[in-house]
Amino acid sequence: MFRKLSILLLFLMLFATNTRAQSTITAQAFAEIIEALTANETDQLNFGRFSTDVNGGDIVINPDGSRTIEGSVIGVPGPSSPGKFQITGAPEASFTLQLPEGPSVLVHDGSSKTMFVENWVSDPPVENGPSVLTNGTKVISIGATLSVGSYDENPVGIYSGTFQLTFAYN
Amino acid sequence: MKKLAIIFIAIFGMTFAFTSVNAQNAVETAQTDATIIAPIAITNQVGLNFGNIVALTGQETVTVSPAGVRSSSNALSLPTTTPGTVTAASFTVTGLADATYSIVLPAAAFDVTSGANTMSVGTFTSTPSVATGGTLTGMTETLTVGATITVGASQPAGSYTNSNALTVTVAYN
Numbered sequence: 516m517f518r519k520l521s522i523l524l525l526f527l528m529l530f531a532t533n534t535r536a537q538s539t540i541t542a543q544a545f546a547e548i549i550e551a552l553t554a555n556e557t558d559q560l561n562f563g564r565f566s567t568d569v570n571g572g573d574i575v576i577n578p579d580g581s582r583t584i585e586g587s588v589i590g591v592p593g594p595s596s597p598g599k600f601q602i603t604g605a606p607e608a609s610f611t612l613q614l615p616e617g618p619s620v621l622v623h624d625g626s627s628k629t630m631f632v633e634n635w636v637s638d639p640p641v642e643n644g645p646s647v648l649t650n651g652t653k654v655i656s657i658g659a660t661l662s663v664g665s666y667d668e669n670p671v672g673i674y675s676g677t678f679q680l681t682f683a684y685n
Numbered sequence: 686m687k688k689l690a691i692i693f694i695a696i697f698g699m700t701f702a703f704t705s706v707n708a709q710n711a712v713e714t715a716q717t718d719a720t721i722i723a724p725i726a727i728t729n730q731v732g733l734n735f736g737n738i739v740a741l742t743g744q745e746t747v748t749v750s751p752a753g754v755r756s757s758s759n760a761l762s763l764p765t766t767t768p769g770t771v772t773a774a775s776f777t778v779t780g781l782a783d784a785t786y787s788i789v790l791p792a793a794a795f796d797v798t799s800g801a802n803t804m805s806v807g808t809f810t811s812t813p814s815v816a817t818g819g820t821l822t823g824m825t826e827t828l829t830v831g832a833t834i835t836v837g838a839s840q841p842a843g844s845y846t847n848s849n850a851l852t853v854t855v856a857y858n
Contacts, residue, residue, distance in 0.1 A: 537856030538727045542774040543848045544797050544806050546735035546834055549764070550842045551742070605737070605842065608767050645766060684739050684764035 549605035550651075552682050556600055557654070560632075560678070562661045563595025567671075571664040578638035578656035588663050597638075598657035602648065602682055609645035612637055612655060613681040621661070621674035630674050634660040645685040655680075723824070725780035727855050733806075733832060737769035738762050740840040747836060749773055751812035751829040762836065774830040778855050782824045785858045788815050790830060795850035797834070799843030806847070808833040818858065828853070 562574045565588050572586020578597050584590045602610065618633035638656040639646050646653050657680065663669055736755060738747050745759045753773040757763050778786065794807030811830045813819045819826050830853060 536722075536725060537854055538725050538778075539852060539854040540727045540729050540776060541849050542729040542776070542830070542851040542853065543732035543846060544734075544774070544795075544832070544851050545732055546747075546797055546804065546806075546836075546845045547737045547769050548740050548799070548804075548836065548840050548842050548845065549737050551740050551839070605739075605767075608737075608764065683761065685766040 549608060549684075550603070552602060552604040552610060552684060554600045554602050554680070554682050556598065558596045558599035560598030560657055560659060561594060561596045562632075564591040564593040565589060565663070566591060567663055567666045567669050569665050571662070571668065574661040574663060575634075576658045576661075578636055578658040580656075586663070598678075600655045600657070600680065600682075602646075602653045602655060603651055604648050604684065606651040607647060607649070609647050609685045610653075610682055611645050611685045612641055613683075614641055614657070615678045615680070619659075619676050619678040621676040623670065623674050624672045626670065626672075628669055628674075630664065630669055631662045632659045632676065632678065633662070635678075655682075722784075722857075723779075723781045725778065725784070725786060725821075725855055725857055727776050727778050727828070727853060729774070729776050730827075731772050731775040733774035733830060733851055734770050734772040735834050736771035737764055737767055738834075738836055738840075739764060740836065740842060742839055744838050745836045746833050748808070748833040749831045751810055751831040753829070753831075774851055774853075776828040776830070776853055777825060778819060778821065778828050779825045780821050780857070782821060784821045785818055786821065786855045787818050787858055788813070788828065789854040789856070790815060791850065791852055795847055797845040797847040799841070799845040802841045802843060802845070804837065804840065804845055805835045806832050806851075807835075809851075811853075819855065828855070 562576055568587035570587040572588035575583045576597050580597055582595050614635040618631040621630045636658045735747055739762045741762055745762050747757045749755050751773050755771045790809040794805045796803040797806055809832045
């Protein structure tokens with residue numbers, strides 16, 4: 516009788532240690548994937564039409580679209596515009612804009628004559644810090660200054676070039 | 686032989702403690718003689734959270750360390766001002782004071798899902814580590830678990846979860 520009891524108790528003890536000498540739990544794993552930023556150029560940066568003169572000058576396109584001319588350059592009516600970029604990404608995420616660090620070179624269609632574009636500015640201004648993708652989108656406007664040389668340096672024609680903007684989640 | 690007798694008394698105590706209090710006398714007698722070890726228990730305090738990850742055109746891996754620090758194979762994938770919630774999974778282990786215990790983390794990677802889209806979570810690490818095991822100093826210890834998530838090329842945006850795959854087991858040594 517004693518022997519039987521012992522066996523029964525031993526069995527119970529094994530059962531008890533198995534359930535109580537270890538413990539298991541499960542936790543949740545979570546990650547949020549947010550869309551990569553994309554930028555579309557909706558308007559090209561365009562300094563418009565103008566005539567050069569003997570001394571050259573500057574044409575400034577502001578981010579708000581206004582154009583100012585300095586020096587002996589004469590503005591001619593016609594379309595001009597700041598560069599406009601539509602940025603899309605994760606709603607309410609913030610991002611930074613990096614303007615070109617140096618000048619962009621515009622090259623004349625029919626010759627190797629060049630003009631320089633620099634003094635890049637943006638709306639919202641870079642110095643204001645990161646921008647927010649309200650509802651996942653934001654339009655950035657880019658202005659700059661075009662330096663025009665004399666008639667000899669910059670003959671009539673179309674000048675074109677590229678510039679690079681960098682957008683990144685902040 | 687004396688040892689054996691003591692073991693049986695211990696058995697007696699545990700058995701009755703678990704089943705019922707009907708045999709009141711037996712329980713009381715046994716408790717004076719036997720050491721009933723506090724059971725080991727683990728509770729989950731915080732889930733494993735990789736935070737906000739930017740889907741890039743190439744595949745990337747994002748790792749959360751047991752200390753809750755995030756790193757990526759491509760730094761562009763980790764936004765700094767909107768990182769979201771980043772946490773290592775955190776557990777509280779309780780039991781017998783100063784007892785050591787072993788840790789079992791998931792043996793294989795598992796998926797987190799968002800609709801039909803999935804990502805794989807694997808390479809689990811913990812503090813204390815599986816290699817050293819834990820010690821219940823003061824009857825309790827915090828166990829944290831990190832892992833690595835593999836984000837596919839142009840992984841679709843969404844909230845990816847798995848609520849019942851990060852299983853952690855602790856056992857007395």
